[in-house]
Amino acid sequence: MIHIEHLTKRYGDTVAVNDVSLNIEKGEVLGLLGPNGAGKTTTLRVLTGYLPPTEGTIRVGDSDIRSNTLSIKRKIGYLPESAPLYQNMLVYDYLMDVAAIRGIDPANRMARVRELARMCAIEDVMHKAIHELSKGYRQRVGLAHAMMDDPEILVLDEPTSGLDPNQIIEIREIIKAVGKEKTVIFSTHILSEAEATCDRIVIIHKGKIVADGATEALKQQASGRYLLSVKLTGAKAQVCKDAFSTVEGVEEIKDGAPESGQVSLVLSCNANNDVRPEAFQIIRDNDWGLSEFHRESHSLETVFRELTKEN
Amino acid sequence: MTVKRVYPIFKREFGSYFVSPVAYIVISIFLILAGWFFFSTFFLYNQAELRNFFALLPLLFAFIIPAITMGLVADELNVGTYETLLTLPVTVTDVVLGKFFAALAFCAIMLVPTLAYAVSIAFLGDLDPGPVIGGFIGALFLAGAFAAIGIFASSLTKNQIIAFIIGTAICFVLTLIDKMLFFLPDSMLGFFQYMGADRHFQNIAKGVLDSRDFLYFISVMFLSLYLAALSMREKF
Known part of the structure; x- marks a missing residue:
């Protein structure tokens, strides 16, 4: 439905978006991720x-953004x-x-305004001036604004930034509900949010797409390793490290978050080996006190950090 | 159907003048200044005419109208509503025209109370209706030209004060240029004489309806609005 073709956008000498190509299907909920200044907002x-694009173009259906801006604006x-609104x-x-x-x-x-007010839960503030509203309400008024004539495509730029956890969940619920029928594209730098709401995630870094795929697939892509975090009492760090390093599948041992009187370690392990039984056996044999022992799979966060590392 | 898109913008902009106190303050200042300058000398001249009122109008307009238009684009750029507005299905031209007509309508509202001068003077003596009608028509064209310049100034910056200063400067120069003509060489006299807004306005205010004077104001409006649209497109 949306075809972004070799899109480049420059501001003077700065390249904000660099040769980005992307196809977005009808009905997809797409999360655009990236660190600040990656080019998310510019793309949107x-x-x-x-x-206007500097090079390349965007087509929505049959219309080209360069020649048919108005008809595209109608669909979006x-x-x-x-949410900048008239205060x-x-x-x-x-x-x-x-x-x-x-x-x-x-x-x-x-009738339409009433319907939107109900959908976005802003019925209580309809008679208030926009500058009197809290951030959460303002964002919801903005959502109502965006959904006014039931557009085929909904584009939201960081819709949950600056909101409290309850408001974030409310906005997400709205996005999810809308996403059932419509194409939704939103940018965020909150990874859990993208994980919770998107079918597909695109990660942008320095104006280029560095990852693109279904949310699950992206997570698996980086799951060649997993982390085992262990906290022990009555042990010496070096002794522990030596003991654990003999376990097959442990590739790297780092110090974890320090806690007084405890040895805190993070074991980076190969996904093909489950090191937990053996590691636990070592702890038992040495008679160490165990206060924490848990496995984390590589999250989207790790993927994100790997892909958007400087240099 | 451009009207379909311009009208809602016009309506919003015009309505928003009256929800803030700025509109009432500007109208009050205009009426106080115009009334005082006009009536302080009116009885000395002892003439039943509005000529002195129209004589000072361009100078008053030169700083009142940029104050009316200074926020039209600058404020939207500053707050960011410009992005919300321009991603609705409208073009830059629609936005510029909507805002221009809103400012012009506001100026017309501002002029309405001064019709009372004409009415009260008609009671005092024998008022010649020609120059009065001409004067008010001319005032609308003058207001349109200055409003267009003001919108252009407003489109140049995010800062309303800077927009006001630029707008006032251009309007003042256009108003006063034919009073500075003696500084200029003879060869350029005709050109600069034609550039002066004041002379064209005074012609219309005499009741002489010459197409050249109207053409002048219409071209100033077109040029300024065109430049405003250009500068708004080049904002990125």
Whole structure:
């Protein structure tokens, strides 16, 4: 449905997006991940017709962003980062105005605004000025703005940044509900969020795509190793390290988070060996006190850090 | 159907003037200044005419109108609503036109109370309707030209104060240029005379409706709005 073709965007000498190509299917929920300044926002801004591409193009259906900006804008609902809205307008007035600009039939505007208010849970603040709203409410008004004429594609730029955990979950619920029928593209740098809501994740670093795939596949891609974290009492660090290093499958031993009176180690292990029984046997044999013993699979976070490391 | 897209923008912009106190303050300042400058000398001249009112109007407009338009684009750029607005299905031209007509409508509202001058003077003496009608028509064209310049100034910066200063500077130069003509060589006289907004406005305000004067104002509007649209497109 959306075809990004060799998109490059430069600001003067700075290359914000560098030769990015991406196809997004109808109905996908796509998470755009990347560190700050990676080019997420720029990509979204070109897609929504706010910035013209320097090179390459974006096609949505049959329309090209260079020649058919208006028809693409009609298909896309966009919420910019931090939801910039007219501060001194009432929520109701604002949404009615957006409905007018979106060309919704005057007879249906009221009904549509009501429906959105219910969907985004902003019925209680409809009569308030936007500057009086909390960040969470403002973000939801922004969502209502983006979903006004039921767009085929919903583009959200960091929709949950600056929200408290409850609000984040509420926004995610809305995204999930919308994502059942629509194409949703959102950027974030919160990995758990992408993990929880997306079908597909694209990681951008320095203007280039460094990873692209289904959420599960991406996680497995990096799961050649797993970590075993162990905390022991009544032991000496060096003795422990020597003992554990004899176990087959342990590839590296690092010091874990220090805690007083305890030896804290993180064992990096090969995914083909389960080192836990043997490691536990060593602990028993040496009569060490065990206060922590758990395995972590390589998370999306590790993938992200590997791919976006400097240099 | 551009009107379909321009009208909601116009309506929003025009409405937003009246939700903040700025509109009322600007209208008050305008009426106080215009009223005081005009009536302080009106009875000395002892003439039933509005000529003095229209004579000072360009100078007043030169700093009142940039104040009206200074936030139109600058504030949107500053707050970031520009992005929200321009990713709706509208073009830059729609936005510029919507804002221009909102500013022009606001200026018209601001002029309405001054119709009372004409009415009250008509009671005092024999008022010639030609120059008065011409004056108010001319005032609308003048306001349109200055509003367009103000929008252009506003599109150059995120800072409203800077937008105001740039707008005022351009409007002042256009107003005063034909009073500085004696500094200029004869060969350039005609050109700079034609550039002056004041002379064209005073022609219309005399009741002389010459197409050249209207053409002047219309070209200033077109040029300024075109430049505003250009500068808004080049923001990125």
